[in-house]
Amino acid sequence: MSLHARLAELASLGARGAGIERGLFSAPEHAARTRIAAWAREAGLAVEQDRAGNLFVRAGDPDQPPIQCGSHLDTVKEGGAYDGAYGVVGGLEALERIVRSGVALRRPIELVAWAGEEGSRFPLGTLGSSVYAGLTPLRALDALIGDDGVAFSDALHGPTGLLADVPLRDGFPALAAYVELHIEQGPVLERAGARLGIVSAIAGQRRFAVTIDGIAGHAGTLPMAGRADALCAASDLVLAVERAARNVGEAVATVGQLAVEPNQINVVPGRVTLRVDARSADEARIDAIEQRLREAAREIAAARQVRLAVDLLEKRAAVSMNARLRGIVRDVCVRLDPRAFELPSGAGHDAMCIAQVAPAAMIFVPSIGGRSHVGDERTAPEDLALGVDALVATMVMLAAAE
Ligand SMILES: [Zn+2]
Secondary structure, eight states: OOHHHHHHHHHTTTEETTEEOOOTTSHHHHHHHHHHHHHHHHTTOEEEEOTTSOEEEEESOTTSOOEEEEEEOOOOTTBOSSTTHHHHHHHHHHHHHHHHHTOOBSSOEEEEEESOSSOSSSSOTTHHHHHHTTSSOGGGGGGOBOTTSOBHHHHHHSTTSSOTTSOBOOSOOOOSEEEEEEEOOSSHHHHHTOSOEEEEEEOEEEEEEEEEEOOOEETTTSOSTTOOOHHHHHHHHHHHHHHHHHHHOSOEEEEEEEEEESOOTTEEOOEEEEEEEEEESSHHHHHHHHHHHHHHHHHHHHHHTOEEEEEEEEEEOOEEOOHHHHHHHHHHHHHHOTTOEEEEESSOOHHHHHTTTSOEEEEEEOOGGGOOSSTTOOOOHHHHHHHHHHHHHHHHHHHBOO
16 A cells, blocks of 8 residues: 555544544544554554553564654644654555565664654643653553543543554563654745755753733723833733844744733733743753843833743753764765755654654655645655655664674
8 A cells, every 4th residue: 555545544534624633542543543553464564552552563573672763643633644644654664665675684673653742632742752761651641631531541441542452562662773754844845945854953942931910901091101001011022032033043932822811902901921932953042032031021021010920831952863873864865865954843753752762863854835733734745755765765774784
C-alpha cells in the first residue's frame, strides 16, 4: 500500500469539521493504531505496545537497542492529515523498504507511534515520549483527567485504549538512536525552495501570564485625562512584545490570549489578563525578550497609572539535536536535495523528550504555505516521498553492518 493511500486512509479516521480530530484513546485514534499494527503485520513485522499507549513495530533482534524512527497519531482539534501521521506512515514504509532490500543490519530497526503528543485530550503534551524518556513517571499518568472527564487509566484500559491483540512490553528499553520525520509546519523550507530540512534544535519556550489592573469606569463620564484604562496599557504591552522579538531576532513572541473585564462597550476596562508565548532555539534570546517584557511592564505601569504583574507560567529549555546524528542526516539530505539546510523547529516534538535519553535528530519536509494544525495542511507528494527516502538512507547508515 502506498504512502499516499495510507495517509488518505488515516485522514478518513476522525474527519470532523474542517479537519481531523483524533484525541488519545478516542475511537478514531484507536482505529489509526489498529491500522498501523495491521499494516505492520502484513509486512511480517513484530508489533508491541507499552503501558503509556505507545505502539512499536520492530524488525530485528528484540533485545538489542534499536535505531528508532517515529512520530504520533493523535491530532489537535480540527488538525491536519500530516502532522505526526506522516512520520508514522513514512517510518513504516522505511522499515518495509529496508527489510525488503535485504541489507544486513547490525542493529534492529523500530518504528514508534507515540501516544498523545499534542496533549489535546489529557493535559500533558508529548505524553508517551516523556514517559518513555523518564521525564514523567508512568504512575503520574493515573492522575490525568481528559477534557471529557475520563481518567487516563480508564481510557487506557477501555475499549479504545490499548490494542486487544498486541503484546504489552514491560519498561522502556534503551535506544541506539532516534530519527523523527515530520512536516515543517512553517514556511521556511518552502520560501527557500528546499525540499528537505535538518533540524538543528527544538526551540525553547517560555510562557507568561500578565495581569493589568486599572480602574473601571463610565465610558461617557470619565474624561480621557486621568483614566487608568487596563486595555490601553495591554495594547502598549502587546506591541512591546512584538518589538522585543523583532529586535532580538531569530525568536518569536506572541500574545495569543487576552481577556478584558468587564468587557462592555460602555465601561472603561478595569482589568486585562493576557498570555505571552516566547520561543527561540537560543535561550539567550528568550532571556532578552523576558527582560524587555519586564522592563516594558514597569514603564507602562508608571506611564498609565496601572498595576502590572508578570508571572512565569512555563519554562522549557531549547533542545539541540545530537551533533553526530545531525551530521549524518545532513549528508543524506544534501545528497538528495542540494538546497537542504539546517533550521530550528519552532514547534515542540517527541524528539525533544527522546533527545534526553538517546542521540536524536529530525528531518523536515516543507509545508505548503507553512500551514499546519489546520484542515488544509498539505505537503507535495514528491516531497513526502523524498522525506521517506532520506529516512531510509539515514536508518541504513545507522543500522547497517559495517
Ligand atoms: Zn507533530
